[in-house]
Amino acid sequence: MCNPYIFSASWYFQLTYAGESVGLRNLPKISVIGTGYVGLCTAVGFASKGYNVLACDVDGEKIAKINQGIATFYEPGLAEKLSESIQNGHLKGVIGQTDRVISETDLTFVAVGTPSKPDGSIDLKYIESAAGNIGKALKKKDAYHSTIIKSTVVPGTTQNTVKPILEKKSGKVAGKDFGLCMNPEFLRQGSAFQDTVNAERVVIGSFDTRSGDVLEDLYKGFYSEHVPAIIRTSLSTAELIKYASNSMLATKISFINTIANMCEKIPGADVKVVAKAMGLDKRIGPLFLDAGLGYGGSCFPKDVKALIACSKSLGYDPVVLDSVEAVNKTQPLKAVTFCREELGGLEGKSIAILGLAFKPDTDDMREARVIPIINQLLCEGASVTAYDPVAAPIAKTIFNDKINYAKSAFECIKNADACILVTEWEEFKKLTPEDFTKNMKQPILIDGRRIYDPETFKTKMRFVALGLGK
């Protein structure tokens, strides 16, 4: 399957060395454009299994770090494999140089960002730019090359935006002269590298059968010990599968939050027990039924909005998704309402916030639920002290000196009038009622993620748990 390529001297040496070091021959050579979460995990995943990979980004600083074997973000397991792959020559980072990347590899994954526009639709500028560069490079390449879109793009994008750009810039015909696939990712932050090397499913949307076959073979080799279910489909179905999956998970969260909000009005009702019992029904399943302050992160909020915008542009009003979003928008503010009710007003009160990241085990604060909570508390005249095991540096770029940053959970709750638990970090689960009663001015705890046992806490302090009937 390998085509003869003209290599630069250093890359040729590395490929030869890498091939010999593990006795691997004829493995397709892979390039990845974009070295964010998805791109870098994909690049390192393949490299860690002996494939030769070029990781390409326009950001010179990122590439310099990658080439020193340093991961540009934290993901369990990634740093070790990255450093190993750089050292053994299976992975190499390059700045730009799309011509070289295309000429020296057999297939290219595109994993550039697709941010939201103000109206919720996705901004395709990075996809368009990557496609333009790949198209120009394909013009100079005689051998068949596959381009695989891994970025999350709305249905129709690969067919109607990427394909025309590739064809125009290359002067060639998709499906005949080059291959085109759409292969969505399902990686979770915090386990993105593990999810890369142990996938539950692989979705391959292909424009042409040949590139779909090439990609299927690649994955069968990559997952040789445990090949997951492989779904072959059209480009637009593959694109929709990604949005439908994330929107379904977001729907489960907004649904259980709706039930939680009802439980609060039903004496004796508890959403945790409702969710546990519901989850035992195989048709529902237990996951993503943790009621809380809503979903955040770089994916669910953006993807639900994009699917809504896409659906509306097609002339269909997705009322279910509108409601999912509406519930998620108001859910975090419930923590502020609880606080206001318990304290009889927020003016001049000192509020402790435990957790800033959008979920535990990450420092990512994109669309973190804590942002509207803190903004509202400040707006109503409260002073805020926050603690997060890792996200404080990011929080400082958002809130600057508008809030105080504590160095520990104890420092955070010291002399506070009330505390809101926003992110369910493991270290917060170990806190006892005494930790709060001994340190706070008034022991009022709002458990926004249901990590504490109400029976234990209720008897010792004023305790409000989300989704628990009074």
Ligand code: UGA
């Ligand atoms: C999500 C999906 O889980 C991945 O499958 C997908 O590939 C990824 O988006 C993506 O599109 O790239 P991620 O954003 O890393 O992954 O985070 P999740 O673990 O799914 O959590 C998202 C948010 O939902 C968090 O704010 C979390 O606190 C919240 N959540 C999750 C709940 O409120 N309740 C739950 O039961 C589960």
